[in-house]
Amino acid sequence: MVLTFQRQLIVGLLLGGLLISLPVAAQKYRSPEGQSYNRSSQREDLDSTVERIRRETGGRVLHAETRENAGQQEHRVRIITDQGKVRRYRIDAGSGQELSPRERRR
Numbered sequence: 001m002v003l004t005f006q007r008q009l010i011v012g013l014l015l016g017g018l019l020i021s022l023p024v025a026a027q028k029y030r031s032p033e034g035q036s037y038n039r040s041s042q043r044e045d046l047d048s049t050v051e052r053i054r055r056e057t058g059g060r061v062l063h064a065e066t067r068e069n070a071g072q073q074e075h076r077v078r079i080i081t082d083q084g085k086v087r088r089y090r091i092d093a094g095s096g097q098e099l100s101p102r103e104r105r106r
Contacts, residue, residue, distance in 0.1 A: 044096035049075045053089055058082060066093060074099060 044052075050064045059079035066075050073093035080086050090099040 044075070044091065044093060046075050046093075049091050049093075049096070050077055053077050053079060053091075057087065059087065062086065 075091040
């Protein structure tokens with residue numbers, strides 16, 4: 001009987017500790033470079049960006065890379081459409097949002 005109570009107590013304490021730590025994991029984080037983002041939001045990696053654009057356009061990927069532009073990571077993807085047109089996409093690596101083709105960060 002005592003052993004069962006001890007197990008219940010330990011499990012209860014562990015679950016309580018996990019519940020208390022959840023808000024800390026979701027708080028805003030400021031990186032050493034001064035860039036802030038939510039820890040709970042995931043950055044979109046290059047592979048998932050390429051797959052998403054390929055799926056949306058139906059084109060073939062010619063080139064994909066991640067570059068830094070004014071301290072921000074961005075994915076650059078170049079595809080060729082079924083009509084033979086080459087399209088270039090610039091995607092913010094932090095948010096996954098498409099950047100305008102001529103937009104330059106300063």
